[in-house]
Amino acid sequence: xxxxxxxxxxxxxxxxxxxxxxxxxxxxxxxxxxxxxxxxxxxxxxxxxxxxxxxxxxxxxxxxxxxxxxxxxxxxxxxxxxxxxxxxxxxxxxxxxxxxxxxxxxxxxxxxxxxxxxxxxxxxxxxxxxxxxxxxxxxxxxxxxxxxxxxxxxxxxxxxxxxxxxxxxxxxxxxxxxxxxxxxxxxxxxxxxxxxxxxxxxxxxxxxxxxxxxxxxxxxxxxxxxxxxxxxxxxxxxxxxxxxxxxxxxxxxxxxxxxxxxxxxxxxxxxxxxxxxxxxxxxxxxxxxxxxxxxxxxxxxxxxxxxxxxxxxxxxxxxxxxxxxxxxxxxxxxxxxxxxxxxxxxxxxxxxxxxxxxxxxxxxxxxxxxxxxxxxxxxxxxxxxxxxxxxxxxxxxxxxxxxxxxxxxxxxxxxxxxxxxxxxxxxxxxxxxxxxxxxxxxxxxxxxxxxxxxxxxxxxxxxxxxxxxxxxxx
Amino acid sequence: xxxxxxxxxxxxxxxxxxxxxxxxxxxxxxxxxxxxxxxxxxxxxxxxxxxxxxxxxxxxxxxxxxxxxxxxxxxxxxxxxxxxxxxxxxxxxxxxxxxxxxxxxxxxxxxxxxxxxxxxxxxxxxxxxxxxxxxxxxxxxxxxxxxxxxxxxxxxxxxxxxxxxxxxxxxxxxxxxxxxxxxxxxxxxxxxxxxxxxxxxxxxxxxxxxxxxxxxxxxxxxxxxxxxxxxxxxxxxxxxxxxxxxxxxxxxxxxxxxxxxxxxxxxxxxxxxxxxxxxxxxxxxxxxxxxxxxxxxxxxxxxxxxxxxxxxxxxxxxxxxxxxxxxxxxxxxxxxxxxxxxxxxxxxxxxxxxxxxxxxxxxxxxxxxxxxxxxxxxxxxxxxxxxxxxxxxxxxxxxxxxxxxxxxxxxxxxxxxxxxxxxxxxxxxxxxxxxxxxxxxxxxxxxxxxxxxxxxxxxxxxxxxxxxxxxxxx
Numbered sequence: 001x002x003x004x005x006x007x008x009x010x011x012x013x014x015x016x017x018x019x020x021x022x023x024x025x026x027x028x029x030x031x032x033x034x035x036x037x038x039x040x041x042x043x044x045x046x047x048x049x050x051x052x053x054x055x056x057x058x059x060x061x062x063x064x065x066x067x068x069x070x071x072x073x074x075x076x077x078x079x080x081x082x083x084x085x086x087x088x089x090x091x092x093x094x095x096x097x098x099x100x101x102x103x104x105x106x107x108x109x110x111x112x113x114x115x116x117x118x119x120x121x122x123x124x125x126x127x128x129x130x131x132x133x134x135x136x137x138x139x140x141x142x143x144x145x146x147x148x149x150x151x152x153x154x155x156x157x158x159x160x161x162x163x164x165x166x167x168x169x170x171x172x173x174x175x176x177x178x179x180x181x182x183x184x185x186x187x188x189x190x191x192x193x194x195x196x197x198x199x200x201x202x203x204x205x206x207x208x209x210x211x212x213x214x215x216x217x218x219x220x221x222x223x224x225x226x227x228x229x230x231x232x233x234x235x236x237x238x239x240x241x242x243x244x245x246x247x248x249x250x251x252x253x254x255x256x257x258x259x260x261x262x263x264x265x266x267x268x269x270x271x272x273x274x275x276x277x278x279x280x281x282x283x284x285x286x287x288x289x290x291x292x293x294x295x296x297x298x299x300x301x302x303x304x305x306x307x308x309x310x311x312x313x314x315x316x317x318x319x320x321x322x323x324x325x326x327x328x329x330x331x332x333x334x335x336x337x338x339x340x341x342x343x344x345x346x347x348x349x350x351x352x353x354x355x356x357x358x359x360x361x362x363x364x365x366x367x368x369x370x371x372x373x374x375x376x377x378x379x380x381x382x383x384x385x386x387x388x389x390x391x392x393x394x395x396x397x398x399x400x401x402x403x404x405x406x407x408x409x410x411x412x413x414x415x416x417x418x419x420x421x422x423x424x425x426x427x428x429x430x431x432x433x434x435x436x437x438x439x440x441x442x443x444x445x446x447x448x449x450x451x452x453x454x455x456x457x458x459x460x461x462x463x464x465x466x467x468x469x470x471x472x473x474x
Numbered sequence: 475x476x477x478x479x480x481x482x483x484x485x486x487x488x489x490x491x492x493x494x495x496x497x498x499x500x501x502x503x504x505x506x507x508x509x510x511x512x513x514x515x516x517x518x519x520x521x522x523x524x525x526x527x528x529x530x531x532x533x534x535x536x537x538x539x540x541x542x543x544x545x546x547x548x549x550x551x552x553x554x555x556x557x558x559x560x561x562x563x564x565x566x567x568x569x570x571x572x573x574x575x576x577x578x579x580x581x582x583x584x585x586x587x588x589x590x591x592x593x594x595x596x597x598x599x600x601x602x603x604x605x606x607x608x609x610x611x612x613x614x615x616x617x618x619x620x621x622x623x624x625x626x627x628x629x630x631x632x633x634x635x636x637x638x639x640x641x642x643x644x645x646x647x648x649x650x651x652x653x654x655x656x657x658x659x660x661x662x663x664x665x666x667x668x669x670x671x672x673x674x675x676x677x678x679x680x681x682x683x684x685x686x687x688x689x690x691x692x693x694x695x696x697x698x699x700x701x702x703x704x705x706x707x708x709x710x711x712x713x714x715x716x717x718x719x720x721x722x723x724x725x726x727x728x729x730x731x732x733x734x735x736x737x738x739x740x741x742x743x744x745x746x747x748x749x750x751x752x753x754x755x756x757x758x759x760x761x762x763x764x765x766x767x768x769x770x771x772x773x774x775x776x777x778x779x780x781x782x783x784x785x786x787x788x789x790x791x792x793x794x795x796x797x798x799x800x801x802x803x804x805x806x807x808x809x810x811x812x813x814x815x816x817x818x819x820x821x822x823x824x825x826x827x828x829x830x831x832x833x834x835x836x837x838x839x840x841x842x843x844x845x846x847x848x849x850x851x852x853x854x855x856x857x858x859x860x861x862x863x864x865x866x867x868x869x870x871x872x873x874x875x876x877x878x879x880x881x882x883x884x885x886x887x888x889x890x891x892x893x894x895x896x897x898x899x900x901x902x903x904x905x906x907x908x909x910x911x912x913x914x915x916x917x918x919x920x921x922x923x924x925x926x927x928x929x930x931x932x933x934x935x936x937x938x939x940x941x942x943x944x945x946x947x948x
Binding site: 114 | 529532533534535536537544586587588589590592679680681682704705708709712713716765766906907909910911912
């Protein structure tokens, strides 16, 4: 089956090669590297140690909020693991950022139908004043409904946005729905509201509120913002349908801290031929504070760390440098990605290909790219080797490459991504329930197999420009 | 299909009638009552209002801990609902009990692998002293292992029992595993432990600790006792396997209150022929404080309330009195059941048949009985009418009738129970996640259909002794 497919693809690639005006196949990738990638893939499918790394990270470190002592412990953990695995030494590139930490938090419906609500502060939210806020709820089905309200119309009220996120396999609904989380407080404050509650940006029906970053807008009052677990949002919705006023008492004490330290952990497998050309893989090391960051993003750390380990352990030496980056402070605004861009601005064009694993622990079902036509023969080789893993080539997709890489993508870097099945990702995302027990080891192995193919072919191929765009107007 | 089955059963019952030495079929149940039961059943299957009642109870009252103000509101809610539904008036039979209420509660692993643990105090537990306890954990796979330890061997330590409850369809594993919850603290204290932590008596893998009642033993130190969510128990287990000491900080502030009030809510549909003979249905009105008591036992309240309503609304008048009891303070030691026994000791023998719905919102799959041979013809009629609902006759089972009825069962009352599918019941049981969204309305309808058959046939049958046992030695 495999061989038959490869013959088909090799033929197609040859045809494409001719179509691409004489680009010879041997310019793309050597046959022995295809064989090596295939062997690495097959070894991974028969079992990797990826699960061990996420087991250790979640057990020995656990929650690791950006800028916290636990995130520092996670960096040390990575350094020690590199030593234990005889990898080249890991280095830390530190940076600072404004800190934030959660305090106490509670809310309840008061009055005739009194009962507690399961809530959690959104990341970056201010505290409630004094003994907390007790106010009437103003109910909105969507953020857009709230936006249409006249200025001042919510004076003294708590705005509640009930819009329920829907499941998608590729996670594409996240951007659409989490607008309420990121912008909701500023919109509500501009209408006079004293606080914002939102239905959790999550697709489960458990009493876990989903945290996540939010932003204030300069010139608009900073009001406390929290997410309500889905069953509790249902409760508010049912009371709202009864047509009676709903009063809510909200108390939360998160704190901002002026400046905290975080960092990216970097391990380079130095290239034998082009040591200053980089193929980047990675995941973010920080997590939200409620769970232990197993699927977000311990799984990604495990997948990319194991990819590096298996290439290193195979004794193969890559032509280009394979760079593993465990990004710091992703959750609070891609701070690690932005720091990397500052540090490596001069050599950005030497980043040949990059991808990140940051969408849970599910199997990869799709590969998406944003590359130049010249890169297509290599993409076809990658596709050829991973399609036996059940991975289809996305049609007409633009790869995001991964959140931490987005500052580089914005500078014109070509995009490549393996899309995991995220149907259940937002059941757990940013909740206390993001823990190790949700991960199936063999699913991680499939991810590692695909990463090995990408990483090895990208590092060995003759192709040194996958389609960098000119960063104009910047 | 139905008619065919009935003909078969009618024949069988006739045969059994002869076998039972001339017990004539007409002595058991009139044909028109079989037809009425069938019609009630079919109407229920096409849709009932049961879901509405649990929607209201969970939305308008929510958590209703035994002896709390919320439990009092639940009794008022039931009184008002009876008025709204034009049922005969409901009455409250109050009683008092020692009170208990939850306070703050938190725990964390301290030291190298510091991280928080999701815990909750067991019902009835004392608080931790002062600023809390910090101590080394002594790990035990099972309660039996802990029991084998020498006296004093756990001095200064926190005992942890890791025994993981397994799923069963009929819930029979609950009694086996929850020994650690009810007796664990006394056993641990007798070995010198300063606190007890147990893996939650629950079958889910979410970060919800499961509360539930525990008991101290006179003459043994009263130490704080809490349950750890399953993923956190896994965490402790993994750390334990690493062979390093585990230190835990535990802080909880539950309080005992001398005496609080609770009560049973009773509604009687007075019998036309035998008003002082009782057919009892019901469920418990109280719940644990963490969730909103949807499956435990709002569902049972809804099922039994709707059964009564549908009989009343049909215009039929039962021969015997149909008594709906919404039991108070079940969770903290079957206090409502015991109070009922005290109040009705003189007329206990007039309780012809009784059952309770207290095993969630799943479909009934089995009917179990503990009745005399003389009752078999009637059991066959009930079975005949409910088997189209997918309900089998249990073989060799002894019915428990329901927890609140157990004091009466202990006095010799015959047993009858519909067993619901509880495969997932202990995923939610006694957690914050026991909320309305977990209930499927049509499953409640199936329960109501079966309850209607039991209730109507029991109230109409000529059989007035299902097999009372002599309460000897009591």
